[in-house]
Amino acid sequence: MSQTIQAIRGMNDILPDEALQLEQFDDLVRDWLRAYAYRPIRLPVVEPTPLFARAIGTATDIVEKEMYSFIDSLNGEQLTLRPEGTAGCVRAVLQHNLLYDGPKRLYYQGPMFRHERPQKGRYRQFHQVGVEALGFAGPDIDAEHILMCQRLWDDLGLTDIRLEINSLGQVEERSRHRADLVAYLEEHAEMLDADARRRLHSNPLRILDTKNPALQEIVEAAPKLIGYLGEESLAHFAGVQALLKDAGIPYRINPRLVRGLDYYNLTVFEWVTDRLGSQGTVCAGGRYDGLIAQLGGKPQPACGFAIGIERLLALWREQGGVAAGIAPDVYVVHQGEQAQRFAFRVAEGLRDAGFSVQLHCGGGSFKAQMKRADASGAMLAAIIGADEAAANEVSLKPLRDGFGKEQEQQRVAFDQLAEAIGELLFHGEDEHGGL
Ligand code: ATP
Ligand code: MG
Numbered sequence: 001m002s003q004t005i006q007a008i009r010g011m012n013d014i015l016p017d018e019a020l021q022l023e024q025f026d027d028l029v030r031d032w033l034r035a036y037a038y039r040p041i042r043l044p045v046v047e048p049t050p051l052f053a054r055a056i057g058t059a060t061d062i063v064e065k066e067m068y069s070f071i072d073s074l075n076g077e078q079l080t081l082r083p084e085g086t087a088g089c090v091r092a093v094l095q096h097n098l099l100y101d102g103p104k105r106l107y108y109q110g111p112m113f114r115h116e117r118p119q120k121g122r123y124r125q126f127h128q129v130g131v132e133a134l135g136f137a138g139p140d141i142d143a144e145h146i147l148m149c150q151r152l153w154d155d156l157g158l159t160d161i162r163l164e165i166n167s168l169g170q171v172e173e174r175s176r177h178r179a180d181l182v183a184y185l186e187e188h189a190e191m192l193d194a195d196a197r198r199r200l201h202s203n204p205l206r207i208l209d210t211k212n213p214a215l216q217e218i219v220e221a222a223p224k225l226i227g228y229l230g231e232e233s234l235a236h237f238a239g240v241q242a243l244l245k246d247a248g249i250p251y252r253i254n255p256r257l258v259r260g261l262d263y264y265n266l267t268v269f270e271w272v273t274d275r276l277g278s279q280g281t282v283c284a285g286g287r288y289d290g291l292i293a294q295l296g297g298k299p300q301p302a303c304g305f306a307i308g309i310e311r312l313l314a315l316w317r318e319q320g321g322v323a324a325g326i327a328p329d330v331y332v333v334h335q336g337e338q339a340q341r342f343a344f345r346v347a348e349g350l351r352d353a354g355f356s357v358q359l360h361c362g363g364g365s366f367k368a369q370m371k372r373a374d375a376s377g378a379m380l381a382a383i384i385g386a387d388e389a390a391a392n393e394v395s396l397k398p399l400r401d402g403f404g405k406e407q408e409q410q411r412v413a414f415d416q417l418a419e420a421i422g423e424l425l426f427h428g429e430d431e432h433g434g435l
Helices: 016-035 049-056 061-066 086-095 139-156 171-187 194-202 204-209 213-220 231-246 309-318 337-352 366-376 386-391 414-426
Strands: 046-048 069-071 078-081 104-113 125-134 162-167 265-272 281-287 302-308 330-334 357-359 380-384 393-398 410-413
Touching (some): 016 139, 046 049, 046 086, 086 104, 125 139, 139 162, 139 265, 139 302, 171 194, 171 204, 194 204, 204 213, 281 309, 302 309, 330 337, 330 366, 337 357, 337 386, 337 414, 366 380, 380 386
Parallel strands (some): 330 357
Antiparallel strands (some): 069 078, 104 125, 125 302, 265 281, 281 302, 380 393, 393 410
């Protein structure tokens, strides 16, 4: 016997219960982004590999070791499954000259791919909601992004999630800091781990981000970037903070919050929770004023953030989020050829009237069909036998406590069916039209 084929490690099926929760989340996300007047953009899952090398940087974890890259066997092109969305979004904005008439607020969502060691909260295919604001320079839009996040957490009823912010200043400020940082780390070279030693010259800022407990003390005492910021950078940072204070959003300045690349600047932020173990960063964002030029566009400021959907949904579940509205309103059972044809008309008619209807398919005795009706979670069974079909009527049987189960089965004419069902489901509230 041949073995069944399994999904790729770290690339998970999302089964109906979770997929329903995801749909509910998608609805919420759409309304949330509309409330801030962000517009959707949909981007390919595969991009030319050089895009990521240029946009993310060759000295990053992502480009060094996490990308699913391959050669298109038909034309020899170097391709990569997108590990994040910003690069593709900026590429599309440049390719279609979207900034010609002013700045743009955009969002996208979908799967991202990184070849990491799978564990709780870390997968090889995962999902992000990404938000990008292109062509905006001021601290106002940075603050808007943070306020947006806070609103989404509030909409989801999330409480244990805290904001950390920092400023990376500008390139010149960072290079003075970098020189002092490298000198400091070289002094302690014998205490660094292999990873840190490797990064000492390629990407020393990332050492500050290390998760190795043995390095915490050294890193804690390292020169802090914020001490190197000039007046303008400090004013931008102060501007963001003033707007956060106005909005009543608490935050902590974390001097070790960094991004290792030159085109990241000024504001960086992360939303972190302690409820998810070591994969606690739910959302990360900040400014990347240098990226558009890095990808060949006319220099324009920009900033954005990405939410890790698996982590956010795990937190939502942890805090009581549940998928609602899974069961149909009506389950239609029927027997005989005439009854089946009538059942199709009834089911379509009820859908026209706005009800969710599961039509029994596959035959079987009334008893077996009623078992299915009960298991579906439907509020009502609409029963159609040869009798009903001949009379253009349907027998309605309430299936749930509190929704008329105590009531008798009743026979209702086809043209009064929607009204009768509305009566039973909403106790007379007029929500659905007649058939
Ligand atoms: P980490 O330090 O956890 O590896 P990162 O800095 O690589 O995170 P970003 O590139 O900033 O993450 O991505 C934004 C968000 O996407 C993260 O904060 C996280 O919520 C989510 N995320 C990133 N990688 C994964 C993954 N492999 N599986 C699930 N979620 C992820
Ligand atoms: Mg990572």
